[in-house]
Amino acid sequence: MTPFKPKLIVFDLDGTLVDSSPDISNAINLMLSALNQQTYSKQQIRHWMGNGVTMLIKRALTGELNPLTDPDNLQLAKRVFSDFYRQNVCVESQLYAGVKEGLDQLQAAKINLACVTNKPALFTSSLLTEIGIIDYFPFIASGDTYSRMKPDPLPLLEAANFFANETEHALMVGDSINDIRAGKSAGFKTALVPYGYIGKYSCDQLGADYQIDSIAHLSELLSLAY
Structure with missing residues (x-):
């Protein structure tokens, strides 16, 4: 070396x-629940992390690692996620x-x-x-x-x-x-x-x-x- x-x-x-994955995962699942969408395990959400919050939210909304298009509710989802995560940024x-x-x-x-x-x-x-x-x-x-x-x-x-x-x-x-x-x-x-x-x-x-x-x-x- x-x-x-x-x-x-x-x-x-x-x-x-x-x-930070526990708190991010919690906020993602709260967001998904608020939007009446399927939630995921913390392990799955952790696997989706590493490419920024917008990509993470797109993956959570679509269930896809490489979503080809932006979900229709992406902007709403980003606002909802931000509200939840801002209040609980360092809990776990x-x-x-x-x-x-x-x-x-x-x-x-x-x-x-x-x-x-x-x-x-x-x-x-x-x-x-x-x-x-x-x-x-x-x-x-x-x-x-x-x-x-x-x-x-x-x-x-x-x-x-x-x-x-x-x-x-x-x-x-x-x-x-x-x-x-x-x-x-x-x-x-x-x-x-x-x-x-x-x-x-x-x-x-x-x-x-x-x-x-x-x-x-x-x-x-x-x-x-x-």
């Missing part, structure tokens, strides 16, 4: 730092093991930390605040912060600009194809956590530069560069 010491590490949120959600420890280690090493998520800003700040890690991230970009979101590299490039860091000294840490594609397009190194919402892909198919079982293991990865 090639030694690499980044000056900036950008983290995805859902499926990387936080297991939990930090993954090693997240707090890993962030503490990186902060102590004076590495710049950012959070870039496709989650709408309405939910991002609430979740980061309620789960207790918002203060680690001087830079936070949500799915509606800029005109484009992951897998587009724009929010990652904005993070690098914010810290005045060159992209070759930056690392994107995530759990999905959107994270890895965004990182590679931005010129970042990429690290994959295999425990999140990887969807239909295998870890090998995503082609990340590194794979780590826990955010706490990032310090071990970075120690290669000292």
Whole structure:
């Protein structure tokens, strides 16, 4: 493994730092019930996660992994979901093991930390605040912060600009194809956590530069560069 010491590490949120699937699943099923549609198991809804809330809602409305058209009630469903999820954004959600420890280690090493998520800003700040890690991230970009979101590299490039860091000294840490594609397009190194919402892909198919079982293991990865 090639030694690499980044000056900036950008983290995805859902499926990387936080297991938010229980609260998202609950809101999806409340939405479906309100619309008189079939509900699903949390395991099924978790399988549909990883490509943004709009795609998740489309999958829930249609029961299809790759819906070809937008359901007629998509906009109504998005409003209903938002109402339910906003009120219960951090009831059952939990930090993954090693997240707090890993962030503490990186902060102590004076590495710049950012959070870039496709989650709408309405939910991002609430979740980061309620789960207790918002203060680690001087830079936070949500799915509606800029005109484009992951897998587009724009929010990652904005993070690098914010810290005045060159992209070759930056690392994107995530759990999905959107994270890895965004990182590679931005010129970042990429690290994959295999425990999140990887969807239909295998870890090998995503082609990340590194794979780590826990955010706490990032310090071990970075120690290669000292």
